[in-house]
Amino acid sequence: MTKKIGIIGAGKLGIVLAQIGLQAGYEVAIAGSGSPEKISLTMAVLAPGAKAMTSLEVAKQNDNIILALPLSKFAQLDSDMFMGKVVLDAMNYWWEVDGKRDDFNNPQYGTSELVQEYFNSSYIVKAFNHMGYHDLLDESSIVNPENSSIKAIAVAGDDAIAVKKVAAIVTDFGFNPLILSSLHDGLKLQPGINTFGADLEIDDLKIAIDSYTDTSFGQAIAAAKLQ
Amino acid sequence: MSSDDPVRVFERFATLDAISHGRAQVMLGRGSFTESFPLFGFDLQDYEILFEEKLALFSKLLTEKPVTWQGTTRAALNDVEIFPKTESGQLEAYVGVGGSPESIIRAARYGLPIMLAIIGGSPERFKPYMRLYEKATEQLGTPKYPIGMHSHGVIAPTDEAAYDIAWRSLRVQMDKIGQERGWAPMTRERFEKEIATGSYYVGSPTTVAQRIARAIKGLGVNRFDLVYSAGNQTPAERQQTIELYAKEVIPQVRQILAEEIND
Numbered sequence: 001m002t003k004k005i006g007i008i009g010a011g012k013l014g015i016v017l018a019q020i021g022l023q024a025g026y027e028v029a030i031a032g033s034g035s036p037e038k039i040s041l042t043m044a045v046l047a048p049g050a051k052a053m054t055s056l057e058v059a060k061q062n063d064n065i066i067l068a069l070p071l072s073k074f075a076q077l078d079s080d081m082f083m084g085k086v087v088l089d090a091m092n093y094w095w096e097v098d099g100k101r102d103d104f105n106n107p108q109y110g111t112s113e114l115v116q117e118y119f120n121s122s123y124i125v126k127a128f129n130h131m132g133y134h135d136l137l138d139e140s141s142i143v144n145p146e147n148s149s150i151k152a153i154a155v156a157g158d159d160a161i162a163v164k165k166v167a168a169i170v171t172d173f174g175f176n177p178l179i180l181s182s183l184h185d186g187l188k189l190q191p192g193i194n195t196f197g198a199d200l201e202i203d204d205l206k207i208a209i210d211s212y213t214d215t216s217f218g219q220a221i222a223a224a225k226l227q
Numbered sequence: 228m229s230s231d232d233p234v235r236v237f238e239r240f241a242t243l244d245a246i247s248h249g250r251a252q253v254m255l256g257r258g259s260f261t262e263s264f265p266l267f268g269f270d271l272q273d274y275e276i277l278f279e280e281k282l283a284l285f286s287k288l289l290t291e292k293p294v295t296w297q298g299t300t301r302a303a304l305n306d307v308e309i310f311p312k313t314e315s316g317q318l319e320a321y322v323g324v325g326g327s328p329e330s331i332i333r334a335a336r337y338g339l340p341i342m343l344a345i346i347g348g349s350p351e352r353f354k355p356y357m358r359l360y361e362k363a364t365e366q367l368g369t370p371k372y373p374i375g376m377h378s379h380g381v382i383a384p385t386d387e388a389a390y391d392i393a394w395r396s397l398r399v400q401m402d403k404i405g406q407e408r409g410w411a412p413m414t415r416e417r418f419e420k421e422i423a424t425g426s427y428y429v430g431s432p433t434t435v436a437q438r439i440a441r442a443i444k445g446l447g448v449n450r451f452d453l454v455y456s457a458g459n460q461t462p463a464e465r466q467q468t469i470e471l472y473a474k475e476v477i478p479q480v481r482q483i484l485a486e487e488i489n490d
């Protein structure tokens with residue numbers, strides 16, 4: 001049976017993930033904020049084969065769904081539609097888009113935990129957030145089999161089965177999954193940490209994660225843990 | 228343009244066009260920095276609508292005919308003539324685009340040519356966006372213009388000298404922007420990859436000419452703009468880049484491209 005993936009958000013990241021998914025042999029469904037017609041030309045040219053639909057349809061038709069929309073917009077989605085599904089959270093706090101938000105910059109509570117709180121009947125797993133969209137496309141060993149090395153994508157979640165499913169998707173997409181111990185640990189992949197923007201092989205990504213206290217946001221995370 | 232006024236932008240550039248004997252060119256952009264929004268009393272929440280409306284108005288102003296326009300971001304215009312007019316009757320204007328497909332389709336919709344802002348990675352990455360522009364113009368029935376690109380660069384007499392300047396100027400500026408956005412700093416490996424095959428045109432005139440010619444051919448663009456001013460370069464260093472670019476790089480690029488056409 002063909003594997004399926006749903007993507008919500010048809011911007012820079014969503015399109016790249018659609019391209020990689022198609023290359024990996026997945027059936028790809030994708031939605032922007034509006035009608036499918038709005039993104040159909042873009043998809044036809046940039047990711048031919050990806051099916052443009054509404055976010056409602058994407059959610060309905062898929063068990064594994066990537067959130068690739070601005071972080072400040074996830075609550076526009078109907079959480080009931082995602083009940084029981086594995087939701088890959090690729091979203092980051094980008095203040096220029098999301099506005100200044102203290103809750104998105106909280107060293108005690110990761111943004112993926114906020115997403116989990118909202119989609120409280122889904123399995124949230126943080127993945128594909130830390131690498132830039134151009135790099136994702138260039139580094140995917142599925143898209144570019146001639147690459148000399150396989151790069152790593154960190155995966156953070158609380159549900160072991162969901163994490164395993166996401167790790168398999170990461171592998172299918174041409175990356176090495178690096179599994180962190182919890183969704184909370186996803187904090188170490190957020191903006192302000194040296195892992196953010198990381199385009200590294202698995203050992204180097206491990207080192208970057210382990211040295212998260214090198215930055216001030218990382219120190220704040222460590223301090224919050226001690227409290 | 229999002230935080231400027233389209234009428235004033237037109238007036239200023241039309242004036243510049245007159246002073247410079249028709250050499251003014253406008254690059255219109257949404258803006259990838261946000262300081263100007265609060266400075267001029269705009270809300271970042273209106274990012275999309277500001278650019279959309281202002282581009283719509285500006286594309287009307289470019290016709291240099293009486294303009295009637297109405298929107299939410301500035302006062303309406305009712306059959307108004309804007310002065311000065313340009314001698315050619317057509318101020319050259321481009322829309323700068325990054326990796327957002329929306330921006331490309333928007334430019335096609337208003338019948339404006341695009342400039343690809345390529346600030347990192349291999350330029351070939353932008354090929355699909357060029358296809359999108361072409362397809363969009365076909366679908367919308369708007370003119371299909373040649374496409375341009377811009378990237379950062381530093382030129383010096385030797386590769387080493389240019390590398391040193393770029394390492395302490397261009398890289399430092401990129402890291403500074405990155406820090407504000409939470410990115411990890413650039414590694415030396417990454418920096419060198421940008422110079423070798425990516426989007427930093429850094430080196431001696433011959434090195435830079437070869438890289439530019441390769442990018443122009445690889446992408447099939449018709450225009451290349453070098454952003455020469457990044458970071459804490461001295462005026463002398465900037466002048467050096469400008470001078471070497473004009474005197475040595477451009478002729479060499481032209482020669483390489485001509486030779487390959489003859490082959």
Ligand SMILES: NC(=O)c1ccc[n+]([C@@H]2O[C@H](COP(=O)([O-])OP(=O)(O)OC[C@H]3O[C@@H](n4cnc5c(N)ncnc54)[C@H](OP(=O)(O)O)[C@@H]3O)[C@@H](O)[C@H]2O)c1
Pocket residue numbers: 008009010011012013014031032033034055067068069070071073076077090091092093094128129130131132133134327329
């Ligand atoms: N760019 C990267 O390199 C990168 C890398 C990793 C992670 N990320 C994260 O990925 C997310 C998307 O970033 P991006 O760069 O791709 O942004 P983008 O180019 O601005 O795209 C955002 C997309 O989300 C859609 N959207 C907005 N509200 C929506 C809603 N309520 N329902 C469905 N779709 C909605 C937008 O649709 P409309 O155009 O119709 O509004 C647009 O297609 C962000 O959280 C970002 O932090 C980005």
